[in-house]
Amino acid sequence: MAGPRLYSPFDKTMWESVAEGKMKIQRCEECGTYRYPPGACCPNCLSTEMQWEEISGTGKVLSWITYHKQYLPAYPAPTTVVAAMLDEGEILITNIDHAETKDLAVDRPIRVIYGDHPDGYRIPRFTLADGPAS
Amino acid sequence: MNAPQTVTPAASDLSLDNVAAVVGIGQSDWRADYKSVREGGKPTDSYGYGAVSFRRALEDAGIQKSDVDGLIVGSPTSFERASELYGVTPRWGLQADSSQAIVAAMMAIKAGFCEVVALVYGNDQRSAKVQYGGPQAMGGGANLSYVYHAPFGLTSQGALYAMMQRRHMELTGATEADLGQVAVGQRAWAGHNPAAIMKDRPLSLDDYLSSPYIAEPLHLHDYCLINDGGVALIIMEKSRARRQGRKPVTIKTAFRYDLHGGSTTLRPRLMDFYHTGHKVVSEKVYNAVGFGPRDVDAVLVYDSFSCHIPFALEGFGFCGIGESGAFMRETGIGPGGKLPVNTHGGHLSESYMQGWAHQTEAVRQLRGEAGLNVPNCRNIQYISDVVGRVYSIIYGVD
Numbered sequence: 001m002a003g004p005r006l007y008s009p010f011d012k013t014m015w016e017s018v019a020e021g022k023m024k025i026q027r028c029e030e031c032g033t034y035r036y037p038p039g040a041c042c043p044n045c046l047s048t049e050m051q052w053e054e055i056s057g058t059g060k061v062l063s064w065i066t067y068h069k070q071y072l073p074a075y076p077a078p079t080t081v082v083a084a085m086l087d088e089g090e091i092l093i094t095n096i097d098h099a100e101t102k103d104l105a106v107d108r109p110i111r112v113i114y115g116d117h118p119d120g121y122r123i124p125r126f127t128l129a130d131g132p133a134s
Numbered sequence: 135m136n137a138p139q140t141v142t143p144a145a146s147d148l149s150l151d152n153v154a155a156v157v158g159i160g161q162s163d164w165r166a167d168y169k170s171v172r173e174g175g176k177p178t179d180s181y182g183y184g185a186v187s188f189r190r191a192l193e194d195a196g197i198q199k200s201d202v203d204g205l206i207v208g209s210p211t212s213f214e215r216a217s218e219l220y221g222v223t224p225r226w227g228l229q230a231d232s233s234q235a236i237v238a239a240m241m242a243i244k245a246g247f248c249e250v251v252a253l254v255y256g257n258d259q260r261s262a263k264v265q266y267g268g269p270q271a272m273g274g275g276a277n278l279s280y281v282y283h284a285p286f287g288l289t290s291q292g293a294l295y296a297m298m299q300r301r302h303m304e305l306t307g308a309t310e311a312d313l314g315q316v317a318v319g320q321r322a323w324a325g326h327n328p329a330a331i332m333k334d335r336p337l338s339l340d341d342y343l344s345s346p347y348i349a350e351p352l353h354l355h356d357y358c359l360i361n362d363g364g365v366a367l368i369i370m371e372k373s374r375a376r377r378q379g380r381k382p383v384t385i386k387t388a389f390r391y392d393l394h395g396g397s398t399t400l401r402p403r404l405m406d407f408y409h410t411g412h413k414v415v416s417e418k419v420y421n422a423v424g425f426g427p428r429d430v431d432a433v434l435v436y437d438s439f440s441c442h443i444p445f446a447l448e449g450f451g452f453c454g455i456g457e458s459g460a461f462m463r464e465t466g467i468g469p470g471g472k473l474p475v476n477t478h479g480g481h482l483s484e485s486y487m488q489g490w491a492h493q494t495e496a497v498r499q500l501r502g503e504a505g506l507n508v509p510n511c512r513n514i515q516y517i518s519d520v521v522g523r524v525y526s527i528i529y530g531v532d
Contacts, residue, residue, distance in 0.1 A: 004285040005269055007278060037282055037398055062404050063301035066350040071267055071289055081288045083297055083404055091399035093297075094286035106304045123285055 003121050010038035013052055015121065021114045023124045024052040025090060036090040057112035058129060059086040064096070064104050074118045082126050084110045096126040103128055150240040151422050155375035155382035156529070158195025158368035159494040161329065162186040162256075164485040168331050168361045171261045180210040181219050183364030184256030188220060191366035196379045197250065202368075204248030206235045208255030208490065216254065224248065232489030233436075233518045233525035237388050239369040249371055255490040256364035264360075266291055277521050278398040292357055295439040296349035298403045303351060308444070308459030310351055314342040316440035316475075317355040317482055319468030324479025326469065327505030331359055332483040356440040358481035365490035367497070383497045386513070386528045387422035389415045393522040402522045411524030412449020412517075419526045420451075423513070427452045430528075431511040432474040432499055434492040436518035437481045443467070446517045447475075450526070474508045492516055496529040 003015055010026065014037075017024035026035050028042035029049040041048050064082040067075070080101045083093045092112070096104075109129035117123050162183045170177050178186075184207065192199055199220075205227040207216040213229045216222075226247035230238055232255070239251040264272050266280075267290030274281035279294060288294075302308060321337035324330035337355060345354040375382035391411040393402035402408055420426045427433075427450055435446045444458030452473060453461035467475035478484045478495040485491050496514040498504040516527040 005281075007282065037278065043395065063297045063304070065288075065293055065296040065300060065352075066347070067287075067293070068347045068350060072284060072287060074285075075287045079287055081283075081286065081293070081297075083400060091396065091401055091404070093283045093288055093399060095288075106301065117285060121285075125286075 004117070004119070008038055008040065010040065014038050017052065017054070018114065018124055019122050021122070022054045023057070023112065024054050025088070026050045027053045034088045034090050036092065055112065056087045059084040059092070059110055061104055061106055061108045061110050062091065063106070064101065066098070066101055080104075082110065084126060092124065094123065094125055096128075100128055149422075150237070150244055151387045152384055153372060154240045154243045154369050155372045155384045156367050156493075156497050157370050157375045157378045157380050157382050158191040158193075158197070159497050160187040160190025160192070160194055160366045161485075161487075161491065161494060162362075162364040164329055164331055164361060164363045165333070167363060168260075171362050176258075176261045177362065178258070179262075180256040180258045180364075181216060182256065183258065183362060184208070184211060184216065184254040184366065185220060185364075187256065187364035187366035188252060188254045191252065191368050194380065195368040197368065201250050202252045204239065204242055204251035206230055206238055206251060206253045208232070208235070208257065208488070210255075210257040210259070220254065222252065231520075232493060233388075233390070233516075233523075233527065236369070236385060236493060236527055237390065237525075240385055240388065243369070243371050249374060251369045253367040253369065253490075254364070255366065255487065257488065258362045259486075260360050260362045266360075267293075279400060279521070282398050290349065292352055292439055293349040294400060294403065295441050296352040297400060298407060298445070299441040300351050301404055302407065302441070302444070306456040306459060310343060310353070311339060312459030312463055313351075313356065313440055313444065314339050314353075315462040315467060316437070316443045317342050317353075319462075319466070319471065320437070320476045320480045321355075321483045322468040323474075323477050323506065324483035327478050327484055330479040330484040330505070331361060332479060352439065352441070355482065358438045358486045359483070361486055363485055363487055365487045365494055367493060381501055381531065383500045384530050384532065386530045387419050388525065388527040389418040389422075390523065390525045391415050393524065397522050407445045407449065408519045408522060408524060409445075409449040409455065411519060411522065412446065415524050415526045416450040419515075419528055423528050423530070425513070427515075430513055430515045432477050432508045432514050434476055434478075434495055434514060434516045435480070436489045436492065436520055437476060438486075438520070440482060442519065443475060446519060449519075450515075450517060469506055477504060477506065477508060489518055489520075493527075500529060500531045
């Protein structure tokens, strides 16, 4: 499959888990610390022993931005990107349906869904967990 | 009973404070080269912009090239090739960003590796069409945050700052008009600076607010210029600097603190606005000089994007945490304001020289040779927090 650029030998496993609709991130086998993006060692204890754990997929909004001009071929404007704190304590940054932008607020619950990237791979995305604001 | 002997603490011998001074500055013709490049020209390359600036800095210092025994070049050029092309045979040298270059010069002089250091920066980023966004963005090899999120729709350094700015506005109630004080204030300073690329392009708050968003909430005018150019400085041991013709500008102190934990996913930006680093560095530099933010005559902040300024003002104690919006609006940071900020126009309105021209502006203000001089200017503070590497340098005159 055409895939995203890989930045380490550990990225492949993560993208394969995304393709299955069950995104996994690394967790240190010795001290239990999560890490994202994938990498060779634990930033807490330097252990290179790790396991892959599926994320809960739930978290809270930290911030967001909206592009009003297209920069990336896969993302025509307007397009909105959200940074969220996952329940695991790691930050995930990805996009949300632009129509949901007006309902975004700091600390709003959010959950991961999966979508298709035009280059032929799947990506995790966000949607508001509690639906649009009333 | 004998009085205890006065013992000089060992640490004082290790201090870099007041060891070195700037005796010469130079820069290329940013305005003319900007025009030429926009018309498709290629005045020279990064080495050429450095050479123009280096020669002017030597003339300004009143020294010969052969007096130079240390060379620091900016990140766009190779140290070895620059040494070859510039005909310098250094006893010591390296390649560095602007903040680290100043600190490295202080260290080398203190350690006796060399006595006269030339700092030479040249960058042909505009004519060479350097990309600061996209999956192959400049700097992505060192800072994964610049490139990692492209598959998810996030690209460009501006967007990373926009993400910080949105959260800051949501948490503090600061408005886009508050942030607009930066672009408007710096453009007003640039109006007095004959070297500023945007000298003849006044900007009102209405202009700012009606300009297009790039990555909302950041507008066009929150982004720095991209232009070709060069900057150079000559730094010497302070007592030798005093014997030179020009009034030396002392590098009173400098300090650094890095925040890289979770940096790819913007943790130190979004959870902290880099304030942890600001706090450590501010305590260190203010203790070293014996005064605080209220006593600084002007502050120069690395401004690839406007929002560097409010975050730094909060972190260094110019105002309370979360209070920068009201502070900038009420105190005033432009000409006539109570806290002059980026008195040359900064990266937004003067020239994007990646912090190098902030160092030369500090020298100009302290010599009284700036476009618009801050009255009775004795101390200038430089602050940089690019990608979580927090630096501050305090310059002063005796």
